[in-house]
Amino acid sequence: MERREDRCRAVVAECSKEAFNSGLDALARALKNWSDSRGGKRAGRPVGFPRFKSRRRTTPTVRFTTGTIRVESDRKHVVLPRLGRLKLHESARKLARRIDNGTARIMSATVRRDGGRWHVSLCVEVERVVPVPARPDSTVGVDIGVKHLAVLSTGELVPNPRHLSSAQRRLRRLARSMSRKTGPDRRTGQRPSNRWQRASARLGRAHARVAHLRRDSLHKLTTRLTREHRAIVVEDLNVAGMLRNRRLARHIADASFGELRRQLTYKTQWNGGRLFIADRWYPSSKTCSGCGAVKTKLALSERTYTCQTCGLTIDRDHNAALNLAALAAEYDTAGSGPVAARGADQKTRVRGQVAVKREPGTATVGQTGTVSPQGETTDRVLTRVH
Ligand SMILES: [Zn+2]
Known part of the structure; x- marks a missing residue:
C-alpha cells in the first residue's frame, strides 16, 4: 500500500498536473454534453455516453492553463510549465510583437502530437481593429x-487540389507494407515488431501530410x-x-x-x-x-x-x-x-x-x-x- 502511494507521488512529480487535468476536463465536458443532451438542454444530434479512451489509441495532448507560459525574447522558444524551454520550428515573432505592445495575452497552451511532430498552440486573447474588406461594396x-x-x-x-486522391497510391502502398509486418494482437499477446511500428509511423505521416x-x-x-x-x-x-x-x-x-x-x-x-x-x-x-x-x-x-x-x-x-x-x-x-x-x-x-x-x-x-x-x-x- 505504501509503496503504491510512493510510486504515485513520483509520477505526479514527474509530469505536470495538467496532464491529468486535461483528461478529466475532457471527461467532464463529455459527461455534461451527454446529460444536457438527455435533458433536452442541448441542440443538435443526441450525444452518447462518453466512451473509454485508451492512451494507446488517442492523440497525445495536454493543455496548460496555469503557470509560466511565455514566448522567449529570441522568439524561437516557448517556455511551458514542467517541460521548460522548447525550441520552435516556426518563429513566434508576430505573437511576441503583440504581447510586447500589450495587445495580446496568452490564456493557455496546448501541446499535441500530430503525424510524428509535436505542436504547441497558444490560445490568445487579442485586442484588434476589425478591418474593412478591400472591396467594401x-x-x-x-x-x-x-x-x-x-x-x-x-x-x-x-x-x-484533391490532395487525398493524389496521395492515394502512396497511402495504399504504405498500408500494404504495414500489413505484411507483425502487428500487435490482443488475443495472443503479440507485441508489434519494430518494423511494424516504423511502417505505422510512415503511414501516419503520409496521412498527416494530406491533412496539412x-x-x-x-x-x-x-x-x-x-x-x-x-x-x-x-x-x-x-x-x-x-x-x-x-x-x-x-x-x-x-x-x-x-x-x-x-x-x-x-x-x-x-x-x-x-x-x-x-x-x-x-x-x-x-x-x-x-x-x-x-x-x-x-x-x-x-x-x-x-x-x-x-x-x-x-x-x-x-x-x-x-x-x-x-x-x-x-x-x-x-x-x-x-x-x-x-x-x-x-x-x-x-x-x-x-x-x-x-x-x-x-x-x-x-x-x-x-x-x-x-x-x-x-x-x-x-x-x-x-
Ligand atoms: Zn433565362
Whole structure:
C-alpha cells in the first residue's frame, strides 16, 4: 500500500498536473454534453455516453492553463510549465510583437502530437481593429463543388487540389507494407515488431501530410475571400447527408465543405464582412441567372446551363454562384426585413430568417417581401449568419 502511494507521488512529480487535468476536463465536458443532451438542454444530434479512451489509441495532448507560459525574447522558444524551454520550428515573432505592445495575452497552451511532430498552440486573447474588406461594396456568391472546390460569381474557378486522391497510391502502398509486418494482437499477446511500428509511423505521416496540405489550401482560399469581399453567400449544404453517399463520400470529405463554411463564418467576422447562407432548398443551380426562370429538372451530368426562356448559355456552377450573389443583393435592398430570430446559438452569432422574396399576388402571412423584378415564382428564404 505504501509503496503504491510512493510510486504515485513520483509520477505526479514527474509530469505536470495538467496532464491529468486535461483528461478529466475532457471527461467532464463529455459527461455534461451527454446529460444536457438527455435533458433536452442541448441542440443538435443526441450525444452518447462518453466512451473509454485508451492512451494507446488517442492523440497525445495536454493543455496548460496555469503557470509560466511565455514566448522567449529570441522568439524561437516557448517556455511551458514542467517541460521548460522548447525550441520552435516556426518563429513566434508576430505573437511576441503583440504581447510586447500589450495587445495580446496568452490564456493557455496546448501541446499535441500530430503525424510524428509535436505542436504547441497558444490560445490568445487579442485586442484588434476589425478591418474593412478591400472591396467594401462587393458581394460574391460561392458555389462549392467537387469538380472545382469553389466557383465564384466573378467567374473565377478555384481548382480542387484533391490532395487525398493524389496521395492515394502512396497511402495504399504504405498500408500494404504495414500489413505484411507483425502487428500487435490482443488475443495472443503479440507485441508489434519494430518494423511494424516504423511502417505505422510512415503511414501516419503520409496521412498527416494530406491533412496539412488540405488545411493550407482551405485557409488560403477563405482568407482571400473574406479579406476582399464584404458579403459572401454560400449554400447550406447537407454535408452529413452527402457523406452517406458512398460514391461521393471520399471526394466530399477531401474537399472538406463543412470546414470551408466554418472558416468563412469566423473569418467574415474577423474581417468586417458578412456571411449569408442560402436556404438548403433554394434552387441555385436550377434558376437562370439572366431571367430568373426555374427549371424543374437539371441532371448532375449537365455541366452547362441552357435557359429555354431567354436562351442564356452559361457554365452550371457559375450560374449557381451568380444566383447566390443576387440573393445577398436582394437581402440588402429588402432592408431590415422581418427577422424571425430562432434564438442565438452562440454569443457572437445571431441567426435569423428573412423572407427575401415572394411571388406577387400570393398571400404569405406576415411577411413584407419585395416584388420581384424578374417575375420569380418561388419563395426564397435566406438565413443570415453574422
Ligand atoms: Zn433565362
